[in-house]
Amino acid sequence: MQGYVVSLVIFTAIFAVFGLGLNLQWGFTGLINFGHVAFMSLGAYTTVLLSLQGVPLVISVLGGAMVAAAMGLLIGISTLRLRTDYLAIVTIGVSEMIRLIAVNEAWLTRGTFGIQRFPLPLATFNPAIPIRVGMIVLFAGVLGLGYWQWWRWLKQHIRQVPRKSLVKSSIVAFAYVGSGALLVYGIGATARHLKQTNALPPLGLGFGLFTATIAFIALYVWLARTVLPKVAEWSAGLTVVCNLILALLGLWIARFAITAIYQYDRNPAKTGLMFVAVLLVGLIYWALEKLVRSPWGRILKAIREDEDVTKALGKNVFWYKLQSLMLGGVIAGIAGALYAWQLTTVFPDNFQPLVTFNAWTIVVLGGAGSNAGTLLGSAIFWAYDTITRFVLRDIVPLEDSRLGAFRIMVIGLILIVLMMWRPQGILGKKEELTLGR
Amino acid sequence: MVDEQRTEAKGLKAEAEPFGEQPASIPQLLVARELCKSFGGIRAVDRVSIDVPQGSITGLIGPNGAGKTTLFNLLSNFIQPDRGEVIFNGQPIHHLQPHQIAQQGMVRTFQVARVLSRLSVMENMLLAAQNQTGENFWNVWFRPGQTIKEERQQREYASEILESVGLVHMAQSYAGALSGGQRKLLEIARALMVRPKLVLLDEPAAGVNPTLINQICEHILQWNRDGLTFLIIEHNMDVVMSLCDRVWVMAEGQNLAVGTPTEIQQNPQVLEAYLGQ
Numbered sequence: 001m002q003g004y005v006v007s008l009v010i011f012t013a014i015f016a017v018f019g020l021g022l023n024l025q026w027g028f029t030g031l032i033n034f035g036h037v038a039f040m041s042l043g044a045y046t047t048v049l050l051s052l053q054g055v056p057l058v059i060s061v062l063g064g065a066m067v068a069a070a071m072g073l074l075i076g077i078s079t080l081r082l083r084t085d086y087l088a089i090v091t092i093g094v095s096e097m098i099r100l101i102a103v104n105e106a107w108l109t110r111g112t113f114g115i116q117r118f119p120l121p122l123a124t125f126n127p128a129i130p131i132r133v134g135m136i137v138l139f140a141g142v143l144g145l146g147y148w149q150w151w152r153w154l155k156q157h158i159r160q161v162p163r164k165s166l167v168k169s170s171i172v173a174f175a176y177v178g179s180g181a182l183l184v185y186g187i188g189a190t191a192r193h194l195k196q197t198n199a200l201p202p203l204g205l206g207f208g209l210f211t212a213t214i215a216f217i218a219l220y221v222w223l224a225r226t227v228l229p230k231v232a233e234w235s236a237g238l239t240v241v242c243n244l245i246l247a248l249l250g251l252w253i254a255r256f257a258i259t260a261i262y263q264y265d266r267n268p269a270k271t272g273l274m275f276v277a278v279l280l281v282g283l284i285y286w287a288l289e290k291l292v293r294s295p296w297g298r299i300l301k302a303i304r305e306d307e308d309v310t311k312a313l314g315k316n317v318f319w320y321k322l323q324s325l326m327l328g329g330v331i332a333g334i335a336g337a338l339y340a341w342q343l344t345t346v347f348p349d350n351f352q353p354l355v356t357f358n359a360w361t362i363v364v365l366g367g368a369g370s371n372a373g374t375l376l377g378s379a380i381f382w383a384y385d386t387i388t389r390f391v392l393r394d395i396v397p398l399e400d401s402r403l404g405a406f407r408i409m410v411i412g413l414i415l416i417v418l419m420m421w422r423p424q425g426i427l428g429k430k431e432e433l434t435l436g437r
Numbered sequence: 438m439v440d441e442q443r444t445e446a447k448g449l450k451a452e453a454e455p456f457g458e459q460p461a462s463i464p465q466l467l468v469a470r471e472l473c474k475s476f477g478g479i480r481a482v483d484r485v486s487i488d489v490p491q492g493s494i495t496g497l498i499g500p501n502g503a504g505k506t507t508l509f510n511l512l513s514n515f516i517q518p519d520r521g522e523v524i525f526n527g528q529p530i531h532h533l534q535p536h537q538i539a540q541q542g543m544v545r546t547f548q549v550a551r552v553l554s555r556l557s558v559m560e561n562m563l564l565a566a567q568n569q570t571g572e573n574f575w576n577v578w579f580r581p582g583q584t585i586k587e588e589r590q591q592r593e594y595a596s597e598i599l600e601s602v603g604l605v606h607m608a609q610s611y612a613g614a615l616s617g618g619q620r621k622l623l624e625i626a627r628a629l630m631v632r633p634k635l636v637l638l639d640e641p642a643a644g645v646n647p648t649l650i651n652q653i654c655e656h657i658l659q660w661n662r663d664g665l666t667f668l669i670i671e672h673n674m675d676v677v678m679s680l681c682d683r684v685w686v687m688a689e690g691q692n693l694a695v696g697t698p699t700e701i702q703q704n705p706q707v708l709e710a711y712l713g714q
């Protein structure tokens with residue numbers, strides 16, 4: 001379990017970083033980058049190749065980030081003066097091109113065999129107990145800061161709501177969410193039992209599950225439409241309950257992570273990577289939050305909306321778009337290094353366009369133009385991934401290869417529903433909607 | 438045909454007061470010479486010259502489609518002229534990019550007000566401030582104190598301007614929530630936030646209610662007394678009469694006349710151009 005959780009945390013962190021890069025480019029600046037994975041693969045390959053030459057890891061990562069930035073510069077110089085659509089097309093092309101180069105230039109990248117056995121961060125590190133405690137304190141400090149930010153956000157959100165109706169609506173919301181969770185669990189457990197005992201033919205089970213899911217969704221949508229709005233301040237209550245559940249889940253996961261650090265010598269490579277990845281997420285998130293609230297970030301948001309006005313007010317639009325593209329590339333390059341370390345082998349198939357698609361899913365899900373949303377989006381994405389990978393197999397009457405396709409289909413479905421119900425994403429601001437302009 | 442036009446242009450110069458007659462002590466802030474721009478076959482702007490004396494409120498009028506907005510685009514280099522030169526503050530600027538021209542102190546507004554509706558009114562204002570420390574991302578991380586201090590000063594200045602156009606109570610709302618007239622006001626206020634030398638206003642009074650028009654006019658006069666120069670496109674003749682020192686008239690992409698508002702009103706050619714519509 002601990003191993004799974006550590007790996008889940010690492011993947012969440014990697015894609016949070018990766019998504020933050022895309023969110024800077026698209027969410028804040030409006031640059032449509034359909035080849036985000038190119039930055040990641042450059043970062044991964046450069047880091048790994050440099051570190052194999054004996055270059056220290058920190059410098060290797062910086063090198064990878066610089067190469068990614070250089071590609072951003074090239075793409076930017078060639079396309080950013082053109083209409084935005086060109087950037088979208090060029091980025092798709094470049095990302096495929098880089099993957100194909102990685103396949104074919106075997107002298108450098110070892111082609112489809114991939115590169116293995118490269119140095120990993122903190123992998124040979126075996127800290128004494130006091131140092132481990134220090135690492136735990138640092139780790140917990142980052143988490144604590146995160147929770148504090150979260151708490152401030154929540155407090156701001158429910159400030160105007162009277163205490164009494166908040167408690168009341170929270171209870172209702174809790175009943176709503178709790179009963180829903182129980183029902184889902186019940187459906188899942190029943191299906192699992194049926195599948196294990198082969199009591200039903202696969203088609204029957206599949207049909208039953210499908211009906212149950214639809215009925216469940218219909219029931220809870222109906223409840224949400226008719227019962228919830230009768231309660232005063234229901235949305236505040238729902239926010240509180242959801243946040244509480246998420247916070248507790250976070251703590252539950254953090255417990256595993258902290259135990260893993262304490263037992264560092266059990267799996268030094270993964271634990272070290274988790275430690276580094278979480279610290280990096282914290283650092284990059286903080287740096288980006290500073291940026292987007294600054295005059296610099298304001299210029300990006302202005303460009304996202306109207307380049308001509310921004311020019312008319314004396315801002316060098318081209319230069320800022322270039323900065324955004326390059327900085328997003330740097331961030332994705334760092335994510336690439338983390339990705340390589342997590343997979344412990346780098347080969348071109350790791351950098352399929354699907355990875356870009358995942359980043360877009362994360363950013364859209366969390367809300368374009370919201371860094372916190374991207375973190376949440378990554379967490380949801382990987383929670384979904386893990387749950388469906390390990391749980392659906394026992395429930396759904398599909399063989400493994402079809403299950404993979406089925407999971408991606410469901411993501412598509414979720415995105416469609418989300419776009420209909422909340423086009424700005426979970427934490428996005430409706431007024432700042434960047435889609436469909 | 439071409440010759441005829443030439444002589445017409447010469448006649449125009451002889452009739453209107455030539456540039457030389459301006460008192461030598463008042464320098465020209467903006468001078469444009471023989472600007473040309475064609476869109477396909479249409480000569481939107483055809484050998485237009487214009488100048489704006491330092492400290493003046495200069496008007497630019499003409500029938501619909503005369504090429505006034507296109508001239509603004511040429512002056513601010515949003516559209517590259519085919520020919521001609523623009524000199525601002527003694528320096529040629531037609532090779533500069535639009536943002537560089539704004540940085541030099543010449544800002545333009547748009548005929549259809551373009552506010553950034555997904556930013557707040559205050560953010561629209563703050564965006565326009567020039568040379569902010571925090572416009573460099575490095576400084577945001579490593580000189581946070583300076584960034585925040587400047588931001589506070591800009592905020593105060595922005596509030597003053599918003600106060601004067603009566604938008605200060607909307608400062609925190611999204612600019613998308615403003616009415617059409619309020620958007621015009623915000624656009625003018627935002628242009629001032631650049632702390633420019635010259636403001637090009639494209640129909641500031643269009644779609645604004647009459648009382649507000651009077652207010653805007655008073656503000657423009659006040660800002661002008663504070664040393665700001667204006668070049669204003671306007672169809673509302675009352676506004677032109679009450680504001681402008683000098684008026685340039687364009688028709689069919691060419692210079693038609695120039696003079697004081699009263700002279701222009703009595704100019705038969707101008708009347709003909711308007712009535713000929």
Ligand SMILES: Nc1ncnc2c1ncn2[C@@H]1O[C@H](COP(=O)(O)OP(=O)(O)OP(=O)(O)O)[C@@H](O)[C@H]1O
Nearest residue numbers: 476479481499500501502503504505506507508548
């Ligand atoms: N981008 C463009 N492409 C093609 N033609 C254009 C373009 N911009 C302007 N024109 C043409 O140039 C001419 C002058 O247009 P302009 O917008 O400058 O007129 P205007 O004097 O501002 O009129 P109005 O008082 O109605 O605003 C018009 O005939 C217009 O159709």
Ligand SMILES: [Mg+2]
Nearest residue numbers: 505506507548
């Ligand atoms: Mg016009």
